[in-house]
Amino acid sequence: MKYFLFVLLLAAGLSSVAQENQELVNIEYLIDNGRGEAVYQDLCGLIKKHPLEDRAYFLRAKYYFLTSNHKAALQDVDYALKYRHNAAAYHDLKGEILCLGKKYFQAAMSFETAFKTDTLFLKCRYKAAKAYFQAKKLDKAESFIKNYAESDSSKLLLAEIFMEKQDVISALKTVNTIEKKTAEFYRLRGIIYCKAEMYAESIKDFNAALDFNPSLTDIYLWRGLSYYFSGEKLLAKQDWNTALKYRHFKANDYLEKYR
Numbered sequence: 271m272k273y274f275l276f277v278l279l280l281a282a283g284l285s286s287v288a289q290e291n292q293e294l295v296n297i298e299y300l301i302d303n304g305r306g307e308a309v310y311q312d313l314c315g316l317i318k319k320h321p322l323e324d325r326a327y328f329l330r331a332k333y334y335f336l337t338s339n340h341k342a343a344l345q346d347v348d349y350a351l352k353y354r355h356n357a358a359a360y361h362d363l364k365g366e367i368l369c370l371g372k373k374y375f376q377a378a379m380s381f382e383t384a385f386k387t388d389t390l391f392l393k394c395r396y397k398a399a400k401a402y403f404q405a406k407k408l409d410k411a412e413s414f415i416k417n418y419a420e421s422d423s424s425k426l427l428l429a430e431i432f433m434e435k436q437d438v439i440s441a442l443k444t445v446n447t448i449e450k451k452t453a454e455f456y457r458l459r460g461i462i463y464c465k466a467e468m469y470a471e472s473i474k475d476f477n478a479a480l481d482f483n484p485s486l487t488d489i490y491l492w493r494g495l496s497y498y499f500s501g502e503k504l505l506a507k508q509d510w511n512t513a514l515k516y517r518h519f520k521a522n523d524y525l526e527k528y529r
Contacts, residue, residue: 298329306333324353328360335367343367358388365397374405382414396424403427408435422448422455429458438466453482461492469496487516491524498528 293316297309310333316326331346347364354360365380378401385394399415402408412431419428425448432441445459460475476493479486494509506528510521 294325294329298332301329301333301336304336306336322353324350324357324360327353328357328363331363331367335363340367340370344371356387358384358391358394361387362391362394362397365394365401369401369404374401375407377401378405378407378410396421396427399424399431400427403431403434419444422450422452426454426458429462433458433462433465436465438462442466451478453479453486456482457486457489460489460496464492464496467499469500472496473500487513488518490516491518491520494521494524498524503528 293312297306297313300306300309310330313326313330313333316323317330320326327346327350331343331350334340334343334346344364344367347360347367350360351357351364361380361384365377365384368374368377368380378398381394381398381401384391385398395414395418399411402411402414408431412428412435415424415428415431419425425444429441429445429448432438432444441462442459445455445462448455456475456479460472460479463469463472463475473493473496476489476496479489490509490513494506494513497503497509498506507525510524513521
């Protein structure tokens with residue numbers, strides 16, 4: 271009789287756990303599809319009922335993140351990591367939150383931990399490199415992506431890293447391996463050409479970038495430099511005055527320096 275009662279209690283417990291796991295799956299689906307508000311109270315109730323449930327904290331952190339409550343999101347994801355420190359998805363989310371707070375070095379370490387914890391999180395290798403780049407840790411950024419620059423976005427980032435390191439030859443060699451020619455591609459290659467004093471080529475690329483995407487208004491700063499050093503001082507002045515209209519105040523320095 272006691273054994274029978276034990277089996278019944280065990281089965282009831284397992285059924286309850288399965289039900290709560292399914293509830294978390296449903297909650298995550300709704301959060302990912304922009305309907306987190308409908309299940310927010312249910313999620314808070316689960317956390318109150320099971321304060322050690324790391325996945326519930328993670329899902330609430332995701333909800334806070336998607337609704338721009340970044341302070342609460344970071345607090346909850348830290349709670350989740352406290353109970354399950356080796357969850358790559360948790361470290362990934364923490365990195366995203368830290369990036370929005372411009373804490374790029376800490377974000378890079380979170381992305382790096384996510385990738386090292388689970389190498390299937392390939393996206394975190396790129397995210398770590400980008401965050402290290404934003405943190406001005408160029409050697410770390412390069413080492414994290416150099417041997418894995420297979421996608422166009424990775425090649426674009428690697429070219430930016432080389433450019434910041436004043437390695438114009440490597441930057442140009444890398445950017446020219448990119449297959450899809452986007453506005454960002456032409457903008458970056460135009461800057462590299464400008465730094466390499468290949469002004470005619472840079473002007474062509476800047477023109478192409480603006481044709482693709484007129485909102486890349488910092489191009490007026492760079493194209494102004496290319497015009498100036500090509501002897502087209504009037505066109506340079508026009509570009510820098512246009513840059514000022516878009517609140518790129520560095521143009522004031524160029525107008526003063528290159529009269």
